[in-house]
Amino acid sequence: MVWLVIVGLLVLLWAVSLGKIHLGSSLNSKTTFLNDNASAGLPSRKNVLLVIAHPDDETMFFSPTINYLTSRGHNVYILCLSTGNADGIGGIRKEELYLASVVLKVPSQRVKVVDHPDLQDGFHKVWNCNLLEMIIKEEVDSKAIDVIITFDNYGVSGHCNHCDVHRGVRKLFQNSSQQVEAWELVSNNILRKYCGPVDIWLSILLARKCLNRELQSLLNENPFQSYAAMAQHRSQWIWFRKLFVSFSSYTYVNTLKMMNR
Numbered sequence: 001m002v003w004l005v006i007v008g009l010l011v012l013l014w015a016v017s018l019g020k021i022h023l024g025s026s027l028n029s030k031t032t033f034l035n036d037n038a039s040a041g042l043p044s045r046k047n048v049l050l051v052i053a054h055p056d057d058e059t060m061f062f063s064p065t066i067n068y069l070t071s072r073g074h075n076v077y078i079l080c081l082s083t084g085n086a087d088g089i090g091g092i093r094k095e096e097l098y099l100a101s102v103v104l105k106v107p108s109q110r111v112k113v114v115d116h117p118d119l120q121d122g123f124h125k126v127w128n129c130n131l132l133e134m135i136i137k138e139e140v141d142s143k144a145i146d147v148i149i150t151f152d153n154y155g156v157s158g159h160c161n162h163c164d165v166h167r168g169v170r171k172l173f174q175n176s177s178q179q180v181e182a183w184e185l186v187s188n189n190i191l192r193k194y195c196g197p198v199d200i201w202l203s204i205l206l207a208r209k210c211l212n213r214e215l216q217s218l219l220n221e222n223p224f225q226s227y228a229a230m231a232q233h234r235s236q237w238i239w240f241r242k243l244f245v246s247f248s249s250y251t252y253v254n255t256l257k258m259m260n261r
């Protein structure tokens with residue numbers, strides 16, 4: 001009987017959390033992320049570059065951020081630093097990324113996929129930070145980027161390619177004199193990572209406690225759009241990734257932390 005009560009409470013908490021997410025537009029309106037000039041009636045549209053390692057990273061980990069940005073008129077660009085060719089299907093995965101990006105309302109012409117012999121997908125493939133810095137800088141310069149968003153130093157899953165992307169962005173950020181902001185996606189512990197929408201409560205609380213606004217919590221106002229986008233990655237849309245997208249907190253909320261020089 002006790003376990004039935006516990007399960008019932010968990011289901012109720014899950015439902016309440018989803019309900020709060022459906023109110024996300026009003027909650028996110030209180031978020032100051034890239035919205036500093038809105039209160040003064042000034043244009044606040046920014047060119048934002050999302051830097052990822054593999055096709056499907058944009059949906060599995062960053063869809064709350066993408067949905068937040070596109071719904072507010074920001075210009076989102078995606079730089080994917082490999083084709084995800086670990087299983088020899090890099091060409092297929094590249095096309096899947098274009099399809100998923102359109103679902104996420106990022107035009108395919110704003111998506112760039114790099115296919116470099118020294119940047120190949122793999123758990124034991126170490127990517128050169130100088131090469132990454134050069135490629136990212138070219139994209140920042142050519143697109144007049146105002147803001148960069150990427151993984152933190154753990155890269156959500158600890159994948160070495162994710163970590164290398166972080167190091168490449170950080171190297172560029174620290175060496176550049178340009179007025180470009182850089183934000184990193186905070187990696188959660190395993191309990192928070194797989195508690196689905198329930199994690200929104202702690203994410204919101206932690207962001208609100210950060211008085212200097214260097215921590216921002218972005219709710220996914222349309223999680224079903226994230227599912228639809230992930231379904232475009234057909235080569236990857238197998239049972240355990242379906243479970244991941246359903247139970248991962250990254251489907252429902254992103255916590256971004258500002259990089260310091």
